[in-house]
Amino acid sequence: AFFRLGDHQFLAMFKVDRVQTAGVRHFGLMVRDRAQLNAVREKLTKKYGIELIPPFRCDFRDPFGNRVQVVDLHDESLVWLLPYQEVQKAGISFTG
DSSP states (O other): OEEEETTTEEEEOOOOSSOOOTTTOOEEEEESSHHHHHHHHHIIIIISOOOBOTTSSSEEEOTTSOEEEEEEOOHHHHGGGHHHHHHHHTTOOOOO
């Protein structure tokens, strides 16, 4: 299921047969473009000394151990929005 969070973010939830380890679960944030993604990487690593999780471009753990993934909005990432757009076209609302 896809849930809209503001104008540019969404929450994707999937049914699984078994619970995955904490290392696999994560939440993601989208930024505008590669330049903004690079700025986030720079701030995380240089200002805050946060270690990124390779081989991903901008995955890291917050102080509580939660994995955070930051991605830029590019053609490949738009595929994730397609199911949500179909829900919008069908007139289905997840609010009130």
